[in-house]
Amino acid sequence: MSHVLLRHRDIPNINRLDVYKKNGGFAAWKKAVTKMQPNEVTGVVKDSGLRGRGGAGFPTGMKWSFIDNKNWPHYVVANADESEPGTFKDREIMEGNPFQFLEGLALGSYAVGANAAYVYLRGEFWELAAFLDEKIAEMEEAGYLGENLFGTEYSLKIYTHLGAGAYICGEETALLESLEGKRGQPRVRPPFPPSYGLYGKPTIINNVETFTNVPAILANGADWYKSMGTMDSAGVKVFSLSGRVRKPGNYELPFGTTFRQLIYEHAGGVQEGRPVKAIMPAGASSSLIVVDDKVLDTPMDYATVRTLGADLGSASVIVLDDTVDIDWVINKTIKFFKHESCGKCTPCREGNYWMKHLTSRIHSGNGSKDDVDLLLNVAKQMQGKCLCALGEFSTMAVVTGIERFPQDFKKAVKA
Amino acid sequence: MTKQVNLTINGKQVTVPDGTLVADAAKMVGIDIPVFCHHPKLEPVGMCRMCLVEIGRPMLDRATGQVIMENGQPKIQFMPKLETACTNRVSEGMVVMTVSDKAKEGQQGTVEFLLTSHPLDCPICDKGGECPLQNLTMQFGPGKSRFIYDEKLHLEKQVPLGELIWLDRERCIQCARCIRFQDEVAGEAVLGFDDRGRNTQIVSLSDPGFDSVFSGNTTDICPVGALTTADFRFGARPWELKAQASICTQCPVGCNTTLNTRREAKAGGDIVVKRVMPRQNEEVNEIWLCDKGRFAYHYAESKKRLARPMVRKEDKLARASWDAATRFAAENFVANKKDFVVLASGRLANEDLFNLKSLADHADGTAILYSDMGGGDLTQLVGVGAGTNIGKMGAGDAILVVASDLYEEAPIWWLRVKQAADRGATLIVANPRETKLDKFAKFTIRYAYGDEVKTVNDFSKKSKIADEFAKARNAIVFYGSEGLGLNGSSTLASACATLLKETNHVGRPNNGLVGVWQRANDQGAWEVGFRPVPDLEKALKGKAVYIVGADPVGDDPNLAKALKGAKFVAVQDVLETATTEIADVVFPAQVYTEREGTYISGERRVQRFYAAVPPKGDSKPDFAITSQVAKQMGVILEGSSASVVFDILANSIDGMADLSYEKLAEVYGQWPIVGRGDLYYGGTTYENTQGLGMQLLPMAQAGGTVRIPKVRKEAALRPKEKELIAVPVNKLYDRGVTINPAQLLGERVGEATVALHPSTAKKLGLEAGAHIKISFDGVSGEAVLKMDDTISTGVALVPRSMGIAIREPVAARVQAQAASGKVK
Amino acid sequence: MSLEKTHPKEVKQILSKYPLEHKRSAVMPLLYLAQREEGFITKSAMQDIAQMLEMTETEVASIVGFYTLYHDEKAGKYRMQVCTDLPCALRGADEFLNNLCGNLGIKVGETTPDGLVTLEAVMCLAACDKAPMFQTQGPDGIKYHELMTVDRTMELIDALKQAEEK
């Protein structure tokens, strides 16, 4: 099957404007601007069942329809912060198939009447930002961006903006703060960005992969898109597979593909042929799933993965084999979250600091059973109380790790 | 009126205005939801997570939009997670539970998290006893922490953020109240967070550190002992302190204060003022105070305090009894009956000024106000209407500030005007140079010194600015004396009054004229009938002068000369000054902390202050001294009770008949609620229990006729070749008598500076930082040269009260001064 | 010297990205520009940027402090930032970093004696399938180096050293 998103794997040089155009590029863009009303574009996206690929899986068309049309100007922002440990799909999309992403971003902008769009890239994507700047310039040159597009009233500019090393800036309101030149700390919600976003103006924020789907949806129709994937989760998804597999990497597959298919058919199985012990389907923020045959045969879509006590999130599947100790895993994840906690709210700031002491002590063999109980308790005390989801994320592996892999902790602590 | 919303909090039915935050709604009905980051004067941020409560809302039927009923009651849907009371606004039918098990568990969790990093050094902490964290831990915290003490993060405990404010990094709970105050309220973002996560710390990189005249306020709203003032830290424990209501005497705003006092061994067992705290008055200073008001009180403890009456004998001042001293003065005043002059300043209370004026009237003398600003008669006519509250001005209203640098002259007005602009009021700043208010103004008008009246008159012509001012629902004009003397400021006041009258902005609350006076009670002096005179030298020469609360000799060599030729000089003051040195008799007066009285603010609010500490030596209140002098002259004036003097005053002045000390002591409920046992909510600002004062009705509001004297055009000053026009400007931290002895602010006072436009300086061959000599009108002074490219060429800005005597624009020469180290 | 003087074109281009009344948005790109000169952001650069964007110096410093890619202290000319986060660690990143330390004779956080390389351990860099990997942050910006071995890393350092000597 050919790719919908990772088309550079099928078509060499699709990151060149002429090649992209020859392969149907910008047809949807031109059609939308010249022949469609903005809300028609939103309508098609709504019908396609596309859900956000940044983690929360929120229906994209519905989000676009929330834009506040009483307050102008509007902005659109592409979330290219990609900082969740285990996630590396957006980078490949932007490097390999940049025009499709930019076209999708442009279509989103048209749909909500924005004349300026920003691509917020994590600071490490320094070279990628320069590359995108070139691609944007080429589009301007070719008349796909700029003033009075295709002879209409509509104008659009796209700008890149680099973050500077802060996972929290992937959270949409922290991202907006950062884009406004402030510390990247989340805002209280509501109000949500479609009514109060960048510079206080209505703003739509979507993930890079989400936008990249849109040109294909407009070109082939909502029904075509819905024909892929499952009832709950339409279409295709780029799964970032990492950890103890033979061939880690990105795999674009329809929703509903099972874990077993992903790991064994596509990625060649586990290193050294060992059994899978646990899976984290959504990166470091993930709950730990205890793996057995039934789990391996579970189809991956948002609803079904939830039945395993975890979220699919951004589908950053980390595979842990039987050589991996879970106390080591949570020590790693907590190290990450302690480092990335923005410090704005108390439970996350203090809780992660506290949890780091506990996980280090336990992992280093100096902990006691009481420490494990306390760790679990501290994590639960944080749950449901933080200002943004990062605090919540930080507790997931801890709680599920201790509850689902008690033997690993029994082994780790002093008798 | 805003819509009212009904909700239930802890089973109690509550009705509050729409838009109220749940935390505030609870507070209004006496239910305390614990908060740390939330402060009713700041935007909600929901970051500390202390205020977690359960919130339920009526369920709506999707199809009909109707509330679903269950057993005759609306069906309530609770959110699965706890919510922050400080960010959620009330809605009809909402049900809030603040003390349910779930809510309590959430609140306890937050306290426990906060304490993991907190040093728990309450016994040595300045905030101990009035600390929200301490109180909330007792009330809402878990019994004990499960965190291992050794694993606590240790941080620096004594970090100066500037010379006025200290930070204890360990105690900080990252609520950002201080940062948000500086950014949102003060508009000076000189505090910030460094780093992130658990390493988040407060920093200030400004030069000087914490460069804001509002810095002290952060120590009031800091909910822990992280921020303390250099003045008070380790000074006393809050529970040892007594509190007495007072009024700040540093500028015409009239901020309400509370003086905290304690007996002190260091002071020989005397009761002394340990700190000045804001006292809530939402119409005056809300809950804020500027640093001058907070820290400059120490002058009362100066070694130069006068304690005994003195009489000149064989060219030396020698101690005398009150009786002998007053008799000596009285005899001389009577002997020089035709030449009797009373010179008094707006530093005095109304009672003092009233007795002085009465004495002058009875003895056929002249009462002169020691001031070089005019227009107080106009503020009586078209001053702001009673009921004025700048804190309520916003979109649709306009404020014009002309010839005044409010930041330097009346900081709390600056703050409130800035906030009115934040709320959408049209702010117009007209000044010859850039000031800190410009940034918040919708329009800035830059005119040349000397053109202020023309600038205001131009409002009668059609222009966008004039239009917006004329059409504003409410409009206030603040006028000052930047670059102006008595004449200039009087004509400016007329022009402003005319503008207000013509645009129909008089006689109502939030409309009218405000004088940005140089002294706290200048307005009061005008009200009791004191007036400045155009030629003070002439008025003093060869007279028998009774100088009260003023230091003309120290201020101006020309006045010194004039007084040398006086027949007799009696001086009544609180400190030794250059004028007491030449006096024939000296009367020691009490400072305002030692007695009671009233002042009238620039907004014409009459406010009471009370005695907080015992008087120094044999000093007496000014009105009592005057009464004693009067008695010796055969004039009977009340001298024993300030309130009786006030009653007489009130009865003899139009529009004040209703006023009395009782009336001025009245209070009514204010929002936000501060004080109380639960100090965490509004900070340590004092609740106002001793009087909110009363605003006087201007003539325009009282229904009298308002005739504004015609604006006279003055001849422009024509400097000769090589001369500049020197103009006076006002500075907050100057060397005025009351601030100079206040050690703490010494660094901020700095050196005298004279500012020139760079091209003017170049012409004179001078560079920034050069030591210069400026001379005019027979006087000269030294200063450091500063550049200001926002002023016009050919002028020199000379700060008042910085050692160079300047009362009005004059032609001056500026030249380099041989470098002689620090300029004094 | 002000960035407006030293890099007028870049500054203008950066400012053009954001609405005039929100020029504060330019603080991050301008900080990168300032950092290019010295490898860290000097106090005077912060003052300069603050003035350009009508912010206070404290506000600018507060941003420098928040984001890990800005530095306010001098380090090696290149910062070699090895990802040791969970996915990379599952593929030998910790071991790789350890060996690298041994080879360079420095600990994590330290700089080689010639001042060329500072070795750091960092969080996920979105290259989890290409571990071991690191990025170099230096005068020419940020570059990724993926599927690395200690030998290849030493070669890279040699190349940097040679370029330096030239």
Ligand SMILES: Cc1cc2nc3c(=O)[nH]c(=O)nc-3n(C[C@H](O)[C@H](O)[C@H](O)COP(=O)(O)O)c2cc1C
């Ligand atoms: C801590 C945190 C980090 C996040 N990081 C990212 C990210 O790197 N990329 C992303 O697209 N979304 C991220 N998100 C999700 C965004 O907040 C937001 O939901 C998403 O960009 C919306 O786009 P979508 O609807 O297309 O998924 C993050 C959320 C949180 C709470």
Ligand code: SF4
């Ligand atoms: S949960 Fe963590 S990251 Fe989110 S606001 Fe709170 S401190 Fe910041």
Ligand code: FES
């Ligand atoms: S979160 Fe509500 S008071 Fe801090």
